Amino acid sequence: MGFFGLFVIGMICVLVRIGDAQMNAFLVNCGSNSSINVNGRKWIGDSSPGNNITMSAPGIEASTAMVSGDTVYASLYKTARIFTDRLNYTLQGAQGSYFLRLHFYPFAFENFNANQSYFSVEANGLKLVSEFNVPGEIGDKNSNLQASKGNSSFTSLVKEYFFNVESNGIAIDFIPSKGSFGFVNAIEVIPVADKLFLDSVKKVGGNGANSSLNLSKRGIETMYRLNVGGSTINPDQDSELWRLWELDSGYMINVDAGSEIRNKSYIVYALPNDTYFAPIPVYESARTMSNNDVLEKRFNMSWKLEVDPDFDYLVRLHFCELVYNISNQRNFRIYINNKTAADNFDIFTRAGGMNKAYHEDYFDVMPSQSNNLWIQLGPDASAAAAGTDALLNGLEVFKLSRDGNLAFVQSYQKSEEKKSSRSLILWVAIGAGIASIVILAAIVVLIFWLCRKPSTQQGDTKKTSPGWRPIFLLDSTTNAKGSLRGQNPSGFAASRSGRRFTLAEIRAATNNFDESLVIGVGGFGKVFKGELEDCTLAAIKRANPQSQQGLTEFETEIEMLSKLRHRHLVAMIGFCEEQNEMILVYEFMANGTLRSHVFGTDLPSLTWKQRIEVCIGAARGLHYLHTGSERGIIHRDVKTTNILLDENFVAKMADFGLSKTGPSLEHTHVSTAVKGSFGYLDPEYFRRQQLTEKSDVYSFGVVLFEVICARAVINPTLPKDQINLAEWAMKWQRQKSLETIIDPRLNEKYSPESLTRFGEIAEKCLAEEGKSRPTMGEVLWHLEYVLQIQEAWLSTIAAEMSFTGSQPLELPDDNDTTELDKEGGLDKPCKNGESAAVTADQPDQLVVGGSEEFPQISSLQGR
Structure with missing residues (x-):
């Protein structure tokens, strides 16, 4: 292929890498033009084409056939880049916080003796080390973060640093001392969460007072990291x-x-x-x-x-x-x-x-x-x-760091005269090599500039590539998990009986996407309240083409719900896919989210009986998901904002964007990355990344406590022991004092026995181990029993009060029309003078082959 062909390919790869929104980890195999894998991670050669790494000078590529010591990086340490003049590595990426690790493994190569190597290192102007001698550092007790250990001594060294990058890249400078040289075997750059180090820290001897360390402007070096009482990690x-x-x-x-x-x-x-x-x-x-x-x-x-x-x-x-x-x-x-x-x-x-x-x-x-x-x-x-x-x-x-400096110059008890003599010998030995390097560098620079124009043209071509196109499922004759990106989604329209809306109809229904009609916003885009031609109210979800995360969830919803129909799942009416738009239309849930009727709004509070009935409806929906197909479906984002209420306060589960098909018969779980909402996450799933139906059960247990206490599941403004609702409520539940934290608006209008039983169900759902939690079917059975207890108590109270003519405790009556119903437009005249039709309850069934009208779950509030 030749150098020119390799160069063009490399530049294409660089353009693709630069297009990433965030900087990924940089794993650099120094002194090599090839990549190697170490424990599943790919380390790219620093002289490999298209590696998004710039070196100011080629230096010398050194290698060894053997690496001593028991180190996981043995294959990585077989090469190194030696430099006798200043060497700069520039890694192009995004702003943020990063760990920088420099790997050193000294080995003999030609006339270069690592014992005589002294150099300094800087990163983005922060001085990391000065007059650094790797063998001396390894042999010194002050060495930190040794990467490997032989039978009696360390053979390699890793220096780790943390700092914030405010520019678009990291520049690492290796500067050999006068008359000496330096080397590096590998460079590792890892993106880190911004909150790994907090600026306000307790000062020792300060009587608990905090000190501001201004860490965002300082560099940090890891000196020790110890696993106390355990083995090496x-x-x-x-x-x-x-x-x-x-x-x-x-x-x-x-x-x-x-x-x-x-x-x-x-x-x-x-x-x-x-x-x-x-x-x-x-x-x-x-x-x-x-x-x-x-x-x-x-x-x-x-x-x-x-x-x-x-x-x-x-x-x-x-x-x-x-x-x-x-x-x-x-x-x-x-x-x-x-x-x-x-x-x-x-x-x-x-x-x-x-x-x-x-x-x-x-x-x-x-x-x-x-x-x-x-x-x-x-x-x-x-x-x-x-x-x-x-x-x-x-x-x-x-x-x-202090004043931009982390370096500490150690004295290795070597006189300046010996050092000068050693430097002179080194210069004589490598003088011819430096001259060759200079000539080679000039040739490389010349070729680079000659090839620059074609690479620019390639970049222009890339910029004109087609943009985003809607995502739709393939028709029923194709793989159910397939999707069409940038193709004509006619299969979608042909295989579904849901109505296909024109964009004009959608604009008319939403008054041209009037912002005053927005009833929810999420990663996918916005949800509008709309009125269709037949006066049916609808929730219209309009996807945002710029939201990759939202589009993925959008596709998951369609894939999952094309199989499902149930009274307690929000149904989809139809879709629209014109002019690069991707819009789904759902039945309108007049009474919004369960959370909005429990706390956080001025809407009327639900009675205790209504709360139990809503929980029963949600449990029925989840039970159907877990059992309605061969492998079942795990919702993975059960919370009060994903439980929606229709005009009759019938609860329906919403938002399948994070859902997963359950495990096959030969498996007990689905291995997947942790996703969901904080406060509701199953700790076992969070810890093991093993998803089961019991993860939904845990989240539902949090919902039950949220219904009782009427407060957010995570509230950092509260005292420490009250921040997490699940932990706080469990403490009172174990003390059999749940009535202490019940929503005061219930005002004792509940059966104490029903509250006790309700709390016991929630406690079982929050068991630490999934195998100790009940199934959703068992939860449903117990909730229905709680409802019977509450209804019997209400009947008894009503009978006792009938003698005095007092008003019953449970108000408003379930059949009354609430203020929200009136505001929601349920009894608003239709545009053509007719009354809006009420969506009939749907039968509990599994749709096979996608021949029926398929429902859809919509989140009316973003995650």
């Missing part, structure tokens, strides 16, 4: 950020001061967005002070970590209570550098329960005369706890 076990977690035992003053314990149950994160802080295996092991081999039980557990003096440090401690299921059983103190960081520390209380993964950050300054950072956990004699034990699961130490 390799990068492939930390799938979020591919971090290495070392053993902690080598840093303890007295290993016998703490015994190792393991978790035998399931761990969940205290907050849903905590998944980035550490993987679950970190929290499954710990060290505690309870050790029968230690005579003095009050002896502190202590870790001594060598760090660079005269820098600021952030210490992150990871906790998870693995033993006690009530508070005030394990209180202790935390000391950092012999100063109290926290006292009366109760993991259970702070994390919000047992088996809850939780972390705390502390900030301290290392003086210039000290380079030992001490972390100690010990008993708090002043605390009134049942025990004086302590526990720690994980430990991280981060160095913070």
Whole structure:
């Protein structure tokens, strides 16, 4: 093919990569023009064409046939790029927060002796290291994040940094010291969630006061990352950020001061967005002070970590209570550098329960005369706890930059005279090589500029490619999972009996998409309230072509609901696919979402009987989904905003955008990425990424508590123990005091026994393990029993009050027309003088082959 052909292909790949909205991980195999796979991750050669990486100079490609030490990166470390002059890598990507890891594995190559290599590294102007000598760093006790360990010593080194990128790319500069050279084996750039480091951190010895560290403007270096009480966690076990977690035992003053314990149950994160802080295996092991081999039980557990003096440090401690299921059983103190960081520390209380993964950050300054950072956990004699034990699961130490500098120059006790002599020898040895490199670089630059014009034309061609076209299913003769993108979707129209609307009809129904008629907004676009020609009210969902996430969910809804018909599923009336528009038309649910009638609006509150009936309707819909086909369907986004109410307050499930077909007979679950809404997510699914029908059951249990308490499932403005509704309500339910937190608007207009039974059902739905939860059929049966109890109680109250002529407690009557009905236009005259027809209840059946009119679920409120 030749250099020109390879160059053109490379430029096409670069254009495609630049078109991405977000920067993906950069995994660079330095000193190579080929890619390799390491634990399922592809590392691209830094001289491979089309890799979206720019090098200022080619340097020297070095290789070795053998890598010593037990390292997962052995194949990656067989090559390196050596540089004798300044070398710049520019990785083009988006703004954001990133981990940068530099991999070093010193090996002998020709006349280059790694022991004589000294260089500096900068990234986007932040100085990372200065006068850096890799063998000296590996041999020094201050080395951090060693990637591999041989029989007796470390053979490689990984330096890890975190910083914010405000420009469109990362520029990494390797600068050899005068008369020396440098090398690098691999570069790793990983996008990170913005909240991995918070700017406000507790200051050690500050009496609990927080300090603002201005971290968005500072660089961070990872000095230590320890899995306390457990085994080494390799990068492939930390799938979020591919971090290495070392053993902690080598840093303890007295290993016998703490015994190792393991978790035998399931761990969940205290907050849903905590998944980035550490993987679950970190929290499954710990060290505690309870050790029968230690005579003095009050002896502190202590870790001594060598760090660079005269820098600021952030210490992150990871906790998870693995033993006690009530508070005030394990209180202790935390000391950092012999100063109290926290006292009366109760993991259970702070994390919000047992088996809850939780972390705390502390900030301290290392003086210039000290380079030992001490972390100690010990008993708090002043605390009134049942025990004086302590526990720690994980430990991280981060160095913070000062004035754009993270570098600390170590002295390796080499005189300047020897260094100069060594540099002179090196220059003589590699002088001829440098001259050859300069000539080669000039030729490469010349070819690059000659080929630039054709690549520009290629880019122009790319820009004129066709845009988005609607997504529709194939007809019934094709694969049900197929879709037509950018093709004529005539198969869709031919195979469905739903009405095909013209765009003019849709515009007339929505008054040309009048914004005042918008009743919902989601990732797909907007939902409008419309009135069709026959005076039928409809919910009209208009897809947004720019929303890829929304279009995927749109396609899933059609695929799923083309198989289903049920009274408690929102039905689809028809569709429109003109002029690049993709619009679906559903039956109008006059009374909106269940949530809007429970809290958050001025709409009339539902009575207790109505709430039970709505929950029964939703449970019937979910039960049908789970059992109405061979493998069933898992909704995956059960919540009060996806339970809609028609004019008679009949509940119907909505929004199938995240739904999944259930597991086959030979499997117990569906392995899939976690999706859904925080507060409703099944912790077992969240933890294992294994979806089952019981995940819907858990979410429905949260809905039941939401119906009782009439508050948001996640409310960060409340006290810590009340933020999560499920945990807060479960606490009161276990104390048999659910009436304490019931919606005050119910005003005791409920049967106490029905509330008790209702709470018991919700509690069973929220069992930690899916196998301990009931099926939706069992939930439905129990809810119907609760309704019988409530109706019997109402009859008894009505009979007792009939003697005095008092008004019954349960108001308004279910047959009355509410104010919302009137506002919704149910009794509004039709445009042609007729009355609007009420949609008849649909039979419970499974549509086979798509020959029937297929219904559709619509979310009237975005996720």
